[in-house]
Amino acid sequence: MKPLLEATGIVKEFRGRGRSLDVVALDGVDISIMPGEIVGIVGESGSGKSTLSRILVGIEHATKGVVKHNDEVVASPADWRTLRLDIQYIFQDPYLSLAPHMTVGQSIGDGLEIRGEGTSAERSKRIGETLEMVGLKASDAQSYPAVFSGGQRQRISLARALILNPKLIICDEIVSGLDVSVQAQILNLLVELHRNQGVGIVFVSHDLRVVKYLCDRILVMHRGLVVETNTTENLFAHPQHEYTQHLLSCVPAGLSSSGI
Ligand SMILES: Nc1ncnc2c1ncn2[C@@H]1O[C@H](COP(=O)(O)OP(=O)(O)OP(=O)(O)O)[C@@H](O)[C@H]1O
Ligand SMILES: [Mg+2]
Known part of the structure; x- marks a missing residue:
């Protein structure tokens, strides 16, 4: 089987402005993700996890x-x-990721509309189904993001990604701002989506307990390098x-x- 996504020799330098020095955020990173895999990326703050994730989808180059x-x-x-x-x-x-002036339905359906998929009625039906898939109500499509809690908004972000039927979702610290009980709900939802839809997940976190619970394989990052990669079991053992x-x-x- 071929990797779905592969990056080799990734270097990222940020040019310092004014008096700040140049930063080497990534110093030669390799990563390979097979279809349907759940891969964790862990490492301390500033180790380059977000920079790598963003490069993998072209938000940064x-x-x-x-x-x-x-x-x-x-x-x-x-x-x-x-x-x-x-x-x-x-x-x-x-x-930050949901536009406050757009209804949840508009935000979720945006990608479909840009791709020109389906009629307006078909898109509304898919929006409702996807909201239900992430544990919200179809009628939530009419509301604005302001009325939802942090955990609910993260479910909305997931719905917005899932409606496009991706093979892989890259989740960058998506539970770190949430209460522990809400974190567990979102993690369980990810496991369910993986089981039911076969979607692969790259899960970025500084919390080893969370990645252990979720991931098949873990990459450990330190100062812009992947210093170790192994199956979750072997890495912990x-x-x-x-x-x-x-x-x-x-x-x-x-x-x-133990688990989480
Ligand atoms: N746009 C930018 N301009 C300048 N430096 C940046 C920029 N983005 C990231 N960096 C620097 O690159 C390094 C890696 O940052 P990155 O955000 O990838 O780390 P991280 O592992 O995701 O950290 P955290 O756990 O805090 O989210 C840091 O030194 C950071 O200050
Ligand atoms: Mg980050």
């Missing part, structure tokens, strides 16, 4: 390196548009890199060998 989608190099704007038919990115902050060992030692006692 690498200074050096290659992204391949279905074994084809992604280079032109048209290639990136094709990639985004398969791969959707969900932002950390649902407050036999961490190889010093930084991974450090991360595991920070998981509160009793949780390192």
Whole structure:
């Protein structure tokens, strides 16, 4: 089987403005994601997790390196548009990612409309079905984001991604701003979507307990590099890199060998 998404030798430098220095956010990163896989990316703040995720969908562009989608190099704007038919990115902050002046239905249906899929009535039906798929009501389409809680808004963000039938969703810290009980609901929803729709997930988090619960495989990032990658089981049982060992030692006692 071919990887759905592959990136090799990714370097990203941000040029410093004024007195600030240049930052090397990624220093030669490789990542490969098979169809239907759930992959975790963990690492401390500033290690490059978001930069890498954003490069994988073309929100940012690498200074050096290659992204391949279905074994084809992604280079032109048209290639990136094709990639985004398969791969959707969900932002950390649902407050920022939903336009306040658009109804939830408009936000969710936007992608379909841009692609010119279906009639207006068919799109409304799909919007309702997708809202129900993420545990909301079809009638919520008429409301504005302001009336929803953080967890509900993150469900709306998921609906907006899922309506496009992606093969992979990249979730960048999507539960970190939420209460623990709401986090668990969203994680369970992701597991269910994976089981029922076969959607692959890249789950970015600084919380090892969360990635352990969800992911088949984990990449550990440290200072712009992937320092270790292994199946979740092996990574927890036999961490190889010093930084991974450090991360595991920070998981509160009793949780390192149990679930969430
Ligand atoms: N637009 C930007 N301009 C300048 N520097 C940036 C920009 N985006 C990211 N960086 C820098 O790149 C490095 C990696 O940042 P990134 O946001 O990818 O880390 P992260 O692992 O996602 O961190 P966090 O866990 O806090 O979300 C950091 O040093 C950050 O300050
Ligand atoms: Mg980040």
